[in-house]
Amino acid sequence: MANENKKGLNTNSNSYTIIYSAILVVIVAFLLAFVFQALKDRQEANVALDKKKQVLYSLNIRGLGDEAAAEKYKEVVLSDDILGDNGEIIPNANKDNESNGFKLNSADYKAGRLAVYTCKVDGDTKYVIPVYGMGLWGPISGYVALNDDCQTVYGAYFNHEGETAGLGAEIKDSQAWQEEFIGKKLFREGSDEIALSVEKKVDNPESQVDAVTGATLTSNGVRDMLKECLGKYITFFKAKK
Numbered sequence: 491m492a493n494e495n496k497k498g499l500n501t502n503s504n505s506y507t508i509i510y511s512a513i514l515v516v517i518v519a520f521l522l523a524f525v526f527q528a529l530k531d532r533q534e535a536n537v538a539l540d541k542k543k544q545v546l547y548s549l550n551i552r553g554l555g556d557e558a559a560a561e562k563y564k565e566v567v568l569s570d571d572i573l574g575d576n577g578e579i580i581p582n583a584n585k586d587n588e589s590n591g592f593k594l595n596s597a598d599y600k601a602g603r604l605a606v607y608t609c610k611v612d613g614d615t616k617y618v619i620p621v622y623g624m625g626l627w628g629p630i631s632g633y634v635a636l637n638d639d640c641q642t643v644y645g646a647y648f649n650h651e652g653e654t655a656g657l658g659a660e661i662k663d664s665q666a667w668q669e670e671f672i673g674k675k676l677f678r679e680g681s682d683e684i685a686l687s688v689e690k691k692v693d694n695p696e697s698q699v700d701a702v703t704g705a706t707l708t709s710n711g712v713r714d715m716l717k718e719c720l721g722k723y724i725t726f727f728k729a730k731k
Contacts, residue, residue: 538588542567547647548618548633549611550672552665566609567618573604577725596622596631604722609635616644617730619723623715625650625708630661630715634686636676640727643686646671648712660702661712670699676720682728684720688713 539556542563546554554562570591571579582590591605598605599622607618615638623630632648646668648661660667671686675697678685685697688709692698701709720727 538592541592542588544647544649545607545609545618545633547668548635548645549609549616550635550645550669551611566611567607568610569608571606571608573606573723573726577723577729579606591620594620596629599719604726606723606726607633611644614638619720621715621719623711623719625661625711626705627651630708630711632661632712632715634671634716634720636727638730640730641676643671643674643676645669650708660705661708664702667699667702674699676727682724684717684724686716686720688716 539560543554543559545567546552546559546563549566551562551566570588571582572591572594574580591607594603594605599620605620609616609618616635617638617640618633618635621632621634628651630648630650632646634646635644636642637644648668650659650662674686676684676686678697685694687698688701689698690701690706690709692700701713
């Protein structure tokens with residue numbers, strides 16, 4: 491009689507379940523890594539394009555498609571510079587407007603590396619300053635464009651992560667609110683103190699913007715962000731006065 495004691499793979503055993511699960515995890519991990527690498531360049535390009543659009547928004551240039559926005563950015567942004575310890579622009583051979591300050595982020599800002607974009611709009615020089623802060627539910631950021639004398643706001647754009655729709659999200663979604671910053675003064679009269687602010691009760695309309703209704707904490711976040719971030723550029727601003 492044939493040997494009937496031979497057994498196949500026991501699919502009900504714990505070892506089979508563990509081995510099967512491990513193999514499945516490895517396959518899924520490999521596929522995810524492959525997809526990530528395959529899409530990495532496209533993802534980075536999309537992030538860069540979004541950043542360029544935000545810079546343009548701060549310069550009051552909106553409503554452009556992806557290709558048109560990329561071309562417009564090349565046209566108006568002359569350089570993306572990094573400031574030295576004394577507020578001076580660090581000379582750099584790369585002048586393609588997305589190799590220097592463009593690559594900096596909030597982590598670089600916290601480390602003391604400051605970016606500034608030198609732009610030309612309708613023949614006039616503008617400086618765009620990145621700003622970073624914290625809202626109610628997460629980070630907020632933005633760009634403030636200044637006239638050549640670095641005393642008057644030319645335009646502003648703010649972004650957010652996870653703010654409440656219709657409330658804190660208004661800092662991003664409301665173009666009308668962002669346009670309230672146009673023409674505001676950066677400094678207090680006769681002072682080097684940053685006066686540009688967001689306030690629930692405006693008592694200095696030359697420099698202050700009304701807070702977003704129902705979003706006090708997010709508005710306070712924008713206020714603190716402006717004061718802290720722009721305050722780090724005072725040496726640069728004073729040199730341009």
